[in-house]
Amino acid sequence: xxxxxxxxxxxxxxxxxxxxxxxxxxxxxxxxxxxxxxxxxxxxxxxxxxxxxxxxxxxxxxxxxxxxxxxxxxxxxxxxxxxxxxxxxxxxxxxxxxxxxxxxxxxxxxxxxxxxxxxxxxxxxxxxxxxxxxxxxxxxxxxxxxxxxxxxxxxxxxxxxxxxxxxxxxxxxxxxxxxxxxxxxxxxxxxxxxxxxxxxxxxxxxxxxxxxxxxxxxxxxxxxxxxxxxxxxxxxxxxxxxxxxxxxxxxxxxxxxxxxxxxxxxxxxxxxxxxxxxxxxxxxxxxxxxxxxxxxxxxxxxxxxxxxxxxxxxxx
Numbered sequence: 001x002x003x004x005x006x007x008x009x010x011x012x013x014x015x016x017x018x019x020x021x022x023x024x025x026x027x028x029x030x031x032x033x034x035x036x037x038x039x040x041x042x043x044x045x046x047x048x049x050x051x052x053x054x055x056x057x058x059x060x061x062x063x064x065x066x067x068x069x070x071x072x073x074x075x076x077x078x079x080x081x082x083x084x085x086x087x088x089x090x091x092x093x094x095x096x097x098x099x100x101x102x103x104x105x106x107x108x109x110x111x112x113x114x115x116x117x118x119x120x121x122x123x124x125x126x127x128x129x130x131x132x133x134x135x136x137x138x139x140x141x142x143x144x145x146x147x148x149x150x151x152x153x154x155x156x157x158x159x160x161x162x163x164x165x166x167x168x169x170x171x172x173x174x175x176x177x178x179x180x181x182x183x184x185x186x187x188x189x190x191x192x193x194x195x196x197x198x199x200x201x202x203x204x205x206x207x208x209x210x211x212x213x214x215x216x217x218x219x220x221x222x223x224x225x226x227x228x229x230x231x232x233x234x235x236x237x238x239x240x241x242x243x244x245x246x247x248x249x250x251x252x253x254x255x256x257x258x259x260x261x262x263x264x265x266x267x268x269x270x271x272x273x274x275x276x277x278x279x280x281x282x283x284x285x286x287x288x289x290x291x292x293x294x295x296x297x298x299x300x301x302x303x304x305x306x307x308x309x310x311x312x313x314x315x316x
Contacts (some may be wrong), residue, residue, distance in 0.1 A: 009286035020063020193255030240275035258307035265290035
């Protein structure tokens with residue numbers, strides 16, 4: 001039982017960080033964010049929540065500054081947009097990670113023009129199109145939230161050296177082994193988040209209102225941790241760090257998205273609490289802590305519909 005008036009610090013922390021991020025995104029003046037922090041701190045003091053008072057004072061301006069820094073990050077390819085260049089890097093079939101500038105990622109167009117491996121190609125660098133109509137899809141913002149700085153229209157592949165299968169490809173082969181094409185496409189979407197081969201299944205799930213099933217989220221984490229936790233129960237407390245390592249490994253090999261990272265961070269927090277003897281973590285602090293971690297890492301995810309729906313679904 002929590003004492004009367006108790007409020008886990010992570011809840012106001014996540015809310016204030018989100019408010020600061022939103023204020024910067026809406027281009028509100030900093031003094032308004034700072035004034036909001038003081039007002040909320042006064043409310044916390046009046047309601048006798050001393051810890052949220054300190055958190056509130058810090059996290060709202062921190063969110064504002066974190067988002068401002070993210071928005072002000074200069075595009076390293078901006079000066080080269082419109083040029084036809086020879087580019088070298090590693091391709092995963094969808095994105096090209098350039099060798100120069102080192103580590104900068106661009107989207108391949110058309111998608112799948114290059115396989116998985118090291119490639120040297122000739123192509124034209126372009127900025128991704130932004131929002132063309134009110135309420136329309138902003139492809140540029142979508143890529144930017146995922147750390148992708150533009151797109152390259154491939155004209156010629158000069159050399160290609162296929163890479164040996166990585167962890168994700170080996171897992172994918174194991175998932176689809178022995179399955180017909182249609183079932184294999186569904187299995188890899190449900191287990192690894194790879195939805196490239198769904199074809200008409202994508203439209204069928206969307207029309208039936210079940211497209212959310214294809215998104216990696218808490219269901220996948222619960223099955224993974226539940227099954228492996230049961231299998232390793234003989235290890236006692238020692239199974240929790242092992243489960244945490246396996247969960248981190250799973251997050252590294254699946255298709256990244258806010259929903260799977262939200263679920264993964266919540267799972268890690270619960271496992272850490274059990275390992276340290278704190279008991280099962282309450283859902284509200286776990287949800288708030290995961291939001292806090294994700295927004296500190298990438299504040300732009302607050303504007304991502306996947307992030308919003310994932311948290312709204314859990315809160316609901």
